Amino acid sequence: MFTRRTLLAAAGAVAATGLAGPHVARAAAPFQQPPLPYGEDALAPTVSARTVGLHYGKHHKAYFDKLNKLVEGKPYADMELEEVIRRAKADNATPVFNNAGQAWNHNFYWQQFKGGPAAPPAALVEAATRDFGGIDPLKAKMVETADGVFGTGWVWLVADNEKLQVLGLQDAGNPIAEGKAPLLGIDVWEHAYYLDWENRRTAHVKALLDERVNWAFVGERLAG
Structure with a gap:
């Protein structure tokens, strides 16, 4: 599972994948965008380096930036990202849900191309x-x-x-x-x-x- 604290472990495989692992110390902002797990040109020509750069560096980053502003001083700031998604939906907190959902969605999106293409098991x-x-x-x-x-x-x-x-x-x-x-x-x-x-x-x-x-x-x- 993607978690906020595992995403903070930027050095090593856990940080590269954004998948579940041991919790580590919290950074200043509660939610951190994980590193892109490959170079911006890795998906070309299907997805160009320019598109990856804009998609990851602008759109994906913006969801994290906005989410951190929205949760400042609120209980959401102490939750894992998946829990924020569930709680915000239950609370009908649409801006928090949208930005948390998009942050998580994109974490997942980049990972599914790492090491690909590969045949299905x-x-x-x-x-x-x-x-x-x-x-x-x-x-x-x-x-x-x-x-x-x-x-x-x-x-x-x-x-x-x-x-x-x-x-x-x-x-x-x-x-x-x-x-x-x-x-x-x-x-x-x-x-x-x-x-x-x-x-x-x-x-x-x-x-x-x-x-x-x-x-x-x-x-x-x-x-x-």
Whole structure:
């Protein structure tokens, strides 16, 4: 799981992945953007270095900056990031939810491309075959769902009671807030693709799924 304190461990594998690990001392700001786990040109040509630089360095960073301002002096500042997402939704604290959700979503987003592309492990293939008819039909369902997200949002592959589902969620939509386990998430906000793909959102999503996703990472999330 992504946690605030593990994200602070910037040196070492835990900091690079943003995944769960031992807690460490808190920095001045309660929530810290983790390092990009590869160079800005690592996803090219599917995602250009320019897009990665803007997406990570401007958009992703801004969610952390805004979140830290919003939670200053409030109980949210002492929570883990996932807990903030759940609590803010329950509290109907929309600005906090949106920025916490987008901070977490992007932490996850960058990690799923690290070491990719990589083939899906057998357990993931089995689950995809059971629930969608195979990996290719699963990808097709994600592309179709991306096309159906009106405006801004995300397409998620999730596990729910051991069954795989594809969700299209608006804006900062997050599976954690829906009580589901995220396995793969594709950002369909225009800032994620427009410089490279213009208005061809579904082509961008298909290219990410075919060319950049580390399906071994997805399988690890399913097994975890």
